[in-house]
Amino acid sequence: MRKKLIYVSAIILILFVLFLLVFRTSSFKVNMEKSMSNKENNQSNNIEPEANFMLDCRSRQECEEYCRNNPEICKRFCEENPEHGLCRMNEAINERNIELEKFCHTKEECDKFCAEHPEEEACKMLGEGELETPEISMPFDYNSISYEDWIIWPFCVHGGDHPEGHGGIDFELKPDSKIYASCDGIVRRIEPSHHGNAVMIECGRIVVGYNGIINLKVKEGDVVKRGDIIGNPVLMGEDSYIHFEINDYIEQKLKCPLPYLTPEFRAKLEEIFSKANYPEKAQEPNLCNCEELPYKDTMDSRR
16 A cells, blocks of 8 residues: 555655646746847847938938838937038938028028128028038049050040949059048948959949949948058959949039049149050040939949
């Protein structure tokens, strides 16, 4: 009889232990699933504003539309990135509006007031926001130029795949040349292109575009200084090349780079161009064959 009681007690104890183990395992699993679900919800609801902004905002118009629809994300982004061009532009617009409220209340009133009183500080502020237009320095070393073939393909040439006009200047370079940031700014965008990578660096009012970059030394969102290495030029045949362009952030126009260059860069560029041998030289013989072109995405794979 005692043996039977011992056996029964042992069986009950084993069953009880098994029950506890099953219960704890099930409870742990439920808690883990809840934790993972909460984590995923938090991640989806708390997307890094910079990452979100960089993904969804590609041009001034898109940025303004994005911020109208996502004011909190833009507010957080500008709190963390006050030097970003869009944030500085919006800040300048707000400052201008606050100053103008002393004199006028509607756009028509303010336009009339500033036409009559251009000396007022509020009227001197740019309506689009006061963004600096920096001088652009040479994006490579002077001795990196290769003189083996065409050397330079200039701005607004209409040959090749550009019936609308070439939106920048192409440079033929020696392999393994270093490509530098031409101004202080923020790396706004990097994407693969049909030759290497395209990189856009925002420098105040303008965006400097580079295409044909390999061995990248920067990533989206990086703050760069003039002269920082951003990569190397892509190899094409026996030589390398990069496409270099200037996009006005406010007007959204591709600009002839010459007015934006440092005196040293401009002088060296004109010297190099005197030896250029591109196919359209007889018909379009200038470094800039027009002043500007309508904006096209710098990341257009044809560039």
